[in-house]
Amino acid sequence: MEATKIILSEKEIPTRWYNIQPDLPTPLPPLLHPQTKQPTRLPPPLFATASDQQEFSQERFIEIPDEVLDVYKLWRPTPLIRARRLEKALGTPAHIYYKYEGVSPAGSHKLNTAVAQAYYNKMDGVKRLATETGAGQWGSALALGCQFMGLKCKVYMVQVSYHQKPYRRILMETWGAEVVPSPSKDTNTGRAIIAQDPDNPGSLGIAISEAVEDAATHDDTKYSIGSVVNHVLLHQTVIGQEAMIQMEKAGEYPDMIVGCVGGGSNFAGMFLPFIREKLQGKRKTRIICVEPEACPSLTRGLYRFDYGDTAGLAPIVKMYTLGHTFMPPPVHAGGLRYHGMAPIICYLYDRKVVEAVAVHQTPVFEAAVQFARTEGIVSAPEASHAISVVISEALKCKQTGEKKVILLAHSGHGHFDLKAYDEYLTGKLQDFAYPKEKVEEALKHLPEVPA
Amino acid sequence: MEATKIILSEKEIPTRWYNIQPDLPTPLPPLLHPQTKQPTRLPPPLFATASDQQEFSQERFIEIPDEVLDVYKLWRPTPLIRARRLEKALGTPAHIYYKYEGVSPAGSHKLNTAVAQAYYNKMDGVKRLATETGAGQWGSALALGCQFMGLKCKVYMVQVSYHQKPYRRILMETWGAEVVPSPSKDTNTGRAIIAQDPDNPGSLGIAISEAVEDAATHDDTKYSIGSVVNHVLLHQTVIGQEAMIQMEKAGEYPDMIVGCVGGGSNFAGMFLPFIREKLQGKRKTRIICVEPEACPSLTRGLYRFDYGDTAGLAPIVKMYTLGHTFMPPPVHAGGLRYHGMAPIICYLYDRKVVEAVAVHQTPVFEAAVQFARTEGIVSAPEASHAISVVISEALKCKQTGEKKVILLAHSGHGHFDLKAYDEYLTGKLQDFAYPKEKVEEALKHLPEVPA
Numbered sequence: 001m002e003a004t005k006i007i008l009s010e011k012e013i014p015t016r017w018y019n020i021q022p023d024l025p026t027p028l029p030p031l032l033h034p035q036t037k038q039p040t041r042l043p044p045p046l047f048a049t050a051s052d053q054q055e056f057s058q059e060r061f062i063e064i065p066d067e068v069l070d071v072y073k074l075w076r077p078t079p080l081i082r083a084r085r086l087e088k089a090l091g092t093p094a095h096i097y098y099k100y101e102g103v104s105p106a107g108s109h110k111l112n113t114a115v116a117q118a119y120y121n122k123m124d125g126v127k128r129l130a131t132e133t134g135a136g137q138w139g140s141a142l143a144l145g146c147q148f149m150g151l152k153c154k155v156y157m158v159q160v161s162y163h164q165k166p167y168r169r170i171l172m173e174t175w176g177a178e179v180v181p182s183p184s185k186d187t188n189t190g191r192a193i194i195a196q197d198p199d200n201p202g203s204l205g206i207a208i209s210e211a212v213e214d215a216a217t218h219d220d221t222k223y224s225i226g227s228v229v230n231h232v233l234l235h236q237t238v239i240g241q242e243a244m245i246q247m248e249k250a251g252e253y254p255d256m257i258v259g260c261v262g263g264g265s266n267f268a269g270m271f272l273p274f275i276r277e278k279l280q281g282k283r284k285t286r287i288i289c290v291e292p293e294a295c296p297s298l299t300r301g302l303y304r305f306d307y308g309d310t311a312g313l314a315p316i317v318k319m320y321t322l323g324h325t326f327m328p329p330p331v332h333a334g335g336l337r338y339h340g341m342a343p344i345i346c347y348l349y350d351r352k353v354v355e356a357v358a359v360h361q362t363p364v365f366e367a368a369v370q371f372a373r374t375e376g377i378v379s380a381p382e383a384s385h386a387i388s389v390v391i392s393e394a395l396k397c398k399q400t401g402e403k404k405v406i407l408l409a410h411s412g413h414g415h416f417d418l419k420a421y422d423e424y425l426t427g428k429l430q431d432f433a434y435p436k437e438k439v440e441e442a443l444k445h446l447p448e449v450p451a
Numbered sequence: 452m453e454a455t456k457i458i459l460s461e462k463e464i465p466t467r468w469y470n471i472q473p474d475l476p477t478p479l480p481p482l483l484h485p486q487t488k489q490p491t492r493l494p495p496p497l498f499a500t501a502s503d504q505q506e507f508s509q510e511r512f513i514e515i516p517d518e519v520l521d522v523y524k525l526w527r528p529t530p531l532i533r534a535r536r537l538e539k540a541l542g543t544p545a546h547i548y549y550k551y552e553g554v555s556p557a558g559s560h561k562l563n564t565a566v567a568q569a570y571y572n573k574m575d576g577v578k579r580l581a582t583e584t585g586a587g588q589w590g591s592a593l594a595l596g597c598q599f600m601g602l603k604c605k606v607y608m609v610q611v612s613y614h615q616k617p618y619r620r621i622l623m624e625t626w627g628a629e630v631v632p633s634p635s636k637d638t639n640t641g642r643a644i645i646a647q648d649p650d651n652p653g654s655l656g657i658a659i660s661e662a663v664e665d666a667a668t669h670d671d672t673k674y675s676i677g678s679v680v681n682h683v684l685l686h687q688t689v690i691g692q693e694a695m696i697q698m699e700k701a702g703e704y705p706d707m708i709v710g711c712v713g714g715g716s717n718f719a720g721m722f723l724p725f726i727r728e729k730l731q732g733k734r735k736t737r738i739i740c741v742e743p744e745a746c747p748s749l750t751r752g753l754y755r756f757d758y759g760d761t762a763g764l765a766p767i768v769k770m771y772t773l774g775h776t777f778m779p780p781p782v783h784a785g786g787l788r789y790h791g792m793a794p795i796i797c798y799l800y801d802r803k804v805v806e807a808v809a810v811h812q813t814p815v816f817e818a819a820v821q822f823a824r825t826e827g828i829v830s831a832p833e834a835s836h837a838i839s840v841v842i843s844e845a846l847k848c849k850q851t852g853e854k855k856v857i858l859l860a861h862s863g864h865g866h867f868d869l870k871a872y873d874e875y876l877t878g879k880l881q882d883f884a885y886p887k888e889k890v891e892e893a894l895k896h897l898p899e900v901p902a
Binding site: 003005007008009010070073074075081085103104105106107144147166167170171173175176369372373375376377378415416418419421422425 | 867
């Protein structure tokens with residue numbers, strides 16, 4: 001019988017993160033200060049020293065601290081699985097592999113950076129981290145990361161999610177975090193909003209502002225972020241480095257790599273090590289970023305300087321953006337509802353090193369159910385976006401007879417997203433057209449920056 | 452750095468199940484027909500041919516079919532993990548290892564037998580399986596097992612769980628099963644109960660009767676069971692066989708093996724291969740079965756012939772029982788709420804080859820939270836019963852200074868049990884005293900059997 005999984009030993013966990021910055025043909029555009037609009041570092045009261053160093057580092061490889069590696073060993077290396085049952089169901093000659101991050105205790109790739117950020121903050125003498133969370137993937141990863149490193153953790157959870165997704169809240173509390181619905185009475189920002197609008201359902205923008213204020217007003221506290229920025233993408237490169245070894249053991253090299261993008265950290269973590277070979281001209285691998293039709297930053301956004309957050313408190317970065325004031329429709333893939341995109345991905349997309357496609361959520365869940373019924377795994381709505389494109393590409397191979405090798409970056413399980421599956425199975429799932437007018441309005445509010 | 456996980460390759464998945472029956476000093480007591488009370492095979496209209504053969508087999512090793520092994524490869528071999536963080540938190544010299552079945556797509560060990568049973572039924576030309584489920588662990592495993600083998604699946608889910616645990620229902624539906632609340636209008640049994648009592652909340656006993664009636668009245672349908680009987684325990688021996696190889700690779704042999712027991716299949720699957728060496732006199736490993744204080748079949752029950760099900764339709768088996776009419780209090784570990792115990796475990800307990808201990812659920816959740824905060828994994832309430840005893844034993848080692856090696860059979864994750872964690876964390880979790888009077892009453896209703 002042929003192998004299904006490519007399993008690595010603990011000794012094969014990468015000991016270094018791969019930083020693509022020195023391998024880019026030109027430097028990344030600068031980060032701009034939200035007020036002065038001048039080039040800036042990461043705001044020092046908010047981030048760990050190492051995070052700031054890594055954000056701008058020109059070192060190709062950065063050592064993973066032993067203490068972080070020790071935690072990684074709880075679930076890494078993650079498996080690379082040949083989707084033989086899916087291939088058979090599709091009748092495709094394509095070979096489909098998926099790298100599955102859902103085996104982490106927090107259920108997704110997010111823990112890779114949560115552990116690293118908690119570690120570096122501990123090294124700085126920080127006692128407590130504050131962060132925001134929407135659906136709860138990032139908040140739960142940071143709760144566990146802090147627990148492993150002995151830090152306290154405060155999570156501002158968007159109020160509507162806090163009430164609709166109690167399981168995610170309980171998960172964070174089980175791992176020792178303090179979770180409050182945002183807007184909360186714990187910050188000036190939150191109190192001001194509640195005073196004006198006691199029933200405000202909250203938003204990621206408000207929650208970020210609360211977490212940032214918390215970090216700025218507590219000496220023992222820093223802020224932690226789960227995607228978008230360079231150092232987070234860096235921490236995720238353990239995924240792609242492992243996948244390269246695993247593909248080599250499988251005796252294949254991917255013709256295309258497919259992943260979902262919200263902030264972009266999971267997929268970048270997968271493809272950056274492969275991109276290195278592509279930039280060197282050794283490979284022509286297609287890299288396909290998949291985003292929701294309802295929030296299509298790459299496929300419909302503009303490559304401009306914009307605020308990273310809704311409130312305009314975070315640094316200004318050059319990225320494909322739908323405008324920082326754009327509020328995406330409520331698709332189930334909460335992790336893909338971001339107006340912008342990781343600057344590194346945008347830089348590569350602008351240079352056509354990576355491509356992008358936008359999909360509706362109904363075909364996404366159709367694909368997710370087919371994946372669940374063949375491979376067993378019930379996938380997060382985010383990962384299911386990528387699955388739907390993998391299936392489309394595999395069906396194209398069926399038509400052309402091409403034996404392409406497709407590598408899927410599978411970000412995590414959907415155990416806390418079953419309500420969305422229920423909506424799909426009962427025919428109640430709704431699609432959202434590309435909100436053209438809202439985007440056009442939001443794009444009028446990009447910050448003006450010096451040329 | 453020292454290793455945390457012992458990972459096996461796919462080639463090390465056992466290719467045979469281990470059947471302990473030929474290695475027992477005397478034969479197991481017979482199965483008795485529920486009406487005639489005479490020795491019987493498994494009821495032929497209900498079970499696959501192979502299930503009946505395996506139930507009484509005297510072959511020591513039974514080949515695992517290739518098609519079953521192919522499915523096992525999706526998640527097996529499961530990891531054996533050294534709980535270094537837990538050890539450190541406890542300050543114990545003991546070495547704690549856990550064999551983690553929660554990596555299966557269905558989230559527990561149940562899939563090991565679900566896949567095998569679906570396969571054998573397919574070989575018999577059966578098109579559809581019917582079963583019951585309480586909290587939903589078994590129903591979801593069988594739903595997926597049937598999906599893998601191209602069979603239809605009908606699950607009668609205890610009505611109160613159907614409404615309280617919608618995620619488990621959606622999971623089964625995602626994997627293609629038809630799920631109805633029991634009592635249902637789909638069977639005579641269900642209709643009769645609804646006619647008398649339209650708001651009947653259902654019970655596992657009723658659900659079993661409905662599933663059995665479904666199988667008996669549909670030519671294309673058979674019945675499938677998730678624990679207790681010999682062939683189910685057999686299928687679970689992949690767990691213990693893998694663990695033996697993994698412990699050997701770790702260079703250690705367990706001084707004690709600890710697991711939770713409801714019907715007993717997960718823990719027996721772990722310990723039976725080790726018991727073989729114990730029966731041969733090669734080892735003195737302690738085998739500790741952990742059960743809830745609220746449903747203490749081994750520690751408080753009698754070793755008698757009793758019905759396997761509440762309604763008295765299933766065969767009569769000799770087991771430690773609290774009486775088949777006993778309704779256990781609603782502890783969160785739904786999988787441990789069974790009045791009896793696997794006959795093989797009872798046989799070994801009667802001969803003092805294995806021992807047993809009963810625990811309350813508050814210390815169980817205290818242990819579960821400590822495990823989650825050190826090892827990351829949020830455990831099912833069932834598995835957490837075993838964790839609590841592992842922690843007690845490790846703390847005894849701390850007192851005595853003994854470096855004992857403890858092996859924990861970890862049956863699965865608790866992603867769908869977070870409400871119970873919430874109750875614990877908010878101080879609302881209730882303990883249930885051993886229901887002595889109810890048990891004494893139920894023990895008056897054991898069936899009379901020929902001497």
